Each structure stands twice: as C-alpha cells, then as structure tokens.
Amino acid sequence: MADLNELKEQIKEIQNEVKKSLEGIDSSKGLYEYKKLMLDGKRGKIGSLMRGMGSVPKELKGDYGKNINALKEWATDLFDEIDNKLKQQERNLRYEAEKIDVTEPAAKTAVGRLNPITMVKYELTDIFTAMGFEVYEGTEIETDYYNFTALNTPDDHPARDMQDTFYFPDGTLLRTHTSPVQIRAMLEYGAPLRIICPGKVYRRDNDTTHSPMFNQMEGLLVDKNVPFSVMKGTMAEMLNAFFGKSLKYRFRASYFPFTEPSMELDIECVECSGHNEHCRVCHGTGWLEVAGMGMVHPNVIRAGKIDPDEYNGFAFGIGLDRMSMLKYGISDLRLLFDGNVSYFLSGFGGVERC
Ligand code: PHE
Numbered sequence: 001m002a003d004l005n006e007l008k009e010q011i012k013e014i015q016n017e018v019k020k021s022l023e024g025i026d027s028s029k030g031l032y033e034y035k036k037l038m039l040d041g042k043r044g045k046i047g048s049l050m051r052g053m054g055s056v057p058k059e060l061k062g063d064y065g066k067n068i069n070a071l072k073e074w075a076t077d078l079f080d081e082i083d084n085k086l087k088q089q090e091r092n093l094r095y096e097a098e099k100i101d102v103t104e105p106a107a108k109t110a111v112g113r114l115n116p117i118t119m120v121k122y123e124l125t126d127i128f129t130a131m132g133f134e135v136y137e138g139t140e141i142e143t144d145y146y147n148f149t150a151l152n153t154p155d156d157h158p159a160r161d162m163q164d165t166f167y168f169p170d171g172t173l174l175r176t177h178t179s180p181v182q183i184r185a186m187l188e189y190g191a192p193l194r195i196i197c198p199g200k201v202y203r204r205d206n207d208t209t210h211s212p213m214f215n216q217m218e219g220l221l222v223d224k225n226v227p228f229s230v231m232k233g234t235m236a237e238m239l240n241a242f243f244g245k246s247l248k249y250r251f252r253a254s255y256f257p258f259t260e261p262s263m264e265l266d267i268e269c270v271e272c273s274g275h276n277e278h279c280r281v282c283h284g285t286g287w288l289e290v291a292g293m294g295m296v297h298p299n300v301i302r303a304g305k306i307d308p309d310e311y312n313g314f315a316f317g318i319g320l321d322r323m324s325m326l327k328y329g330i331s332d333l334r335l336l337f338d339g340n341v342s343y344f345l346s347g348f349g350g351v352e353r354c
Pocket of ligand 1: 177179259293316
C-alpha cells in the first residue's frame with residue numbers, strides 16, 4: 001500500500017460503504033455493533049487500516065496517518081450523529097409507549113362491601129366489648145329445652161306453636177331467638193358473667209316487615225345486686241355510641257317468660273323525631289322498637305345452675321335487622337336478604353358508609 005492515491009481510493013470506498021451500511025441500521029444497538037466492527041483492529045476496515053500503519057514506509061507515514069485519522073474522525077462523528085438520532089427516536093418511542101393520560105377517566109372497578117347487618121353486628125360488638133362483654137356464639141339448631149323450657153317458657157306458650165317455630169323431625173328446632181345462649185353461657189362460665197351473642201334466628205314469618213330468618217344480638221349480665229339502672233345505663237350508652245347522638249328512648253312494659261319485669265326499648269324516630277305524622281319509618285307514632293329486655297327471671301338463673309338468691313342480672317335481645325335499617329335508612333327489610341347488590345353499592349339509597 002505504497003500509494004497515497006490508492007489509500008485515498010480505499011478511504012472513499014470505505015466511506016461509501018459506511019454511508020450505505022448506515023442507511024440499513026435502525027437501532028442504536030445495531031449501530032454500536034457496526035461501529036465496533038468497523039473500528040476493530042483485526043477485522044474492521046478502519047481499524048485494520050490504522051493497524052496497517054506499521055508497515056507503511058517512513059516518509060509516507062505522515063500523510064497516511066493524517067488520511068486515516070481523518071477517516072476515523074469522519075466515521076466517529078458520523079456514528080455519533082446517527083447514534084444521537086437513533087437514541088432520540090428510541091426515547092420518543094418509549095415515551096409514547098409509556099405515556100399515561102392522567103385525564104382519562106378511571107375504569108370502573110367492582111367494589112365489595114359488607115352487608116349492613118354485618119356492619120351493625122361489628123359496630124355493636126365493638127360497643128359492648130368496650131363495656132366488658134364477651135362474645136359467646138351458640139348454635140342455630142337448638143333443643144326445645146334450651147330454646148324454651150330452660151327459659152321459663154311454659155309448655156302451652158304460643159311461641160312453641162308449629163306456626164311460629166321450625167321443628168326438625170327429631171324434635172330439634174331452629175332457634176327462634178338468641179336467648180338460649182343465656183343458659184349455655186351460664187352453664188359454661190357461671191357467675192359473674194357478661195356476654196353478647198350476635199346471630200341468626202328463625203321464625204315462620206314472611207312479609208314486608210318480617211323475614212323467616214333474621215338477626216339478633218343477645219346480651220346477658222349476671223352479677224351480685226345488679227340494679228335496673230345498670231340495664232338502663234347500658235342501653236343508653238349503646239344507643240349513644242351506635243347512633244352517634246343522644247336519642248330519646250323509653251322503656252315500655254312488656255312480657256317475656258324469661259324476664260321479670262320485662263320491657264321493650266323504643267327510641268325516638270331517627271327519621272322524624274316524632275314530628276311527622278306521615279313518617280314512613282315510624283308511621284306517625286314517633287317511636288321505634290329496637291329491643292326486648294328485662295331483669296332475668298330467677299328460674300332462668302336457676303336453669304343456668306346459678307343461685308338466684310345470690311345473683312341476679314339483666315338480659316336483652318336487640319333486633320339487628322331493625323338497627324341496620326334505622327342506621328342506614330333502608331326502607332324494606334327484604335332488601336337486606338335478596339341478591340340485588342346494586343342497592344347497597346349505590347350507598348343504601350343515599351347513606352354512604354364503608
Ligand atoms: N328473646 C326475645 C325475643 O326474641 C328478646 C329478649 C331477649 C327479651 C332477652 C328479653 C330478654 O323477642
């Protein structure tokens with residue numbers, strides 16, 4: 001390669017080849033590989049020219065070197081320029097692919113929520129456990145003894161009627177109330193005792209205000225010298241905590257075989273506070289019945305193997321379905337049990353809770 005012209009020819013060829021090859025390169029990675037290949041001392045066209053300098057006669061070395069260096073510079077500049085372009089293109093593509101349109105409306109996701117009865121059950125459980133009550137869960141299938149006899153319910157009591165109670169062929173039954181847990185808890189733990197029992201109960205009832213399965217929360221407190229006022233205070237505390245405001249309430253004389261005296265707890269109508277004679281919730285009475293209760297009958301204490309001369313107490317049964325309808329403004333009891341969740345997803349007809 002003693003001829004400078006020959007070298008210049010060769011350089012031109014290389015330049016043409018490089019320009020042509022670069023047209024076919026469309027990624028910075030491809031360019032990198034090509035660049036490495038061209039500059040490679042052994043295989044690369046430019047690299048081997050530089051390496052070949054050693055065999056060039058001394059007097060030509062200067063010119064050779066200049067030309068080869070110029071070629072190298074030219075190639076490196078060109079590679080850099082193209083590399084910048086390709087990288088910019090690649091960045092743009094990536095940005096385009098990763099672009100997030102923050103103004104796009106969010107996709108609707110299905111939100112689950114607890115049934116209002118479950119929420120009320122949890123809320124009341126929190127309230128009572130804070131007052132020292134423990135949760136005692138009984139069974140939904142009961143014997144006649146626990147459901148009635150031990151609760152001082154006479155054989156001829158109408159609640160025992162086939163009309164009211166679901167009986168199984170073997171004589172067991174679906175509990176008609178959560179009160180049988182009073183006996184089970186007393187037998188298991190003795191006195192003193194403070195329990196609540198949330199759970200399902202069953203009666204042969206089915207209309208707009210009654211469902212054959214509904215939910216109660218039983219409460220039982222047994223101790224020495226329990227005054228009526230403790231029951232009153234416990235209920236007032238529960239109502240305040242549950243409704244988040246101080247509501248008017250009253251005890252209305254009633255009858256249950258297992259309590260004496262017995263009463264029902266009414267609260268001031270949460271909808272109209274007694275100011276609307278056409279109120280859809282209280283139907284103009286101004287009052288809503290939420291629980292049955294009373295001082296535990298000595299026979300019941302005795303059935304729990306506790307001495308009624310030493311211990312007394314009070315018991316209550318709160319209607320959980322009623323309480324959730326009142327708290328969440330649900331107008332039809334059956335909505336709590338049917339499969340149409342859209343009503344609840346829309347916030348129970350107005351009241352948004354989680
Ligand atoms: N068990 C009664 C009912 O189902 C409610 C109740 C419970 C009343 C405890 C008094 C004491 O109606």
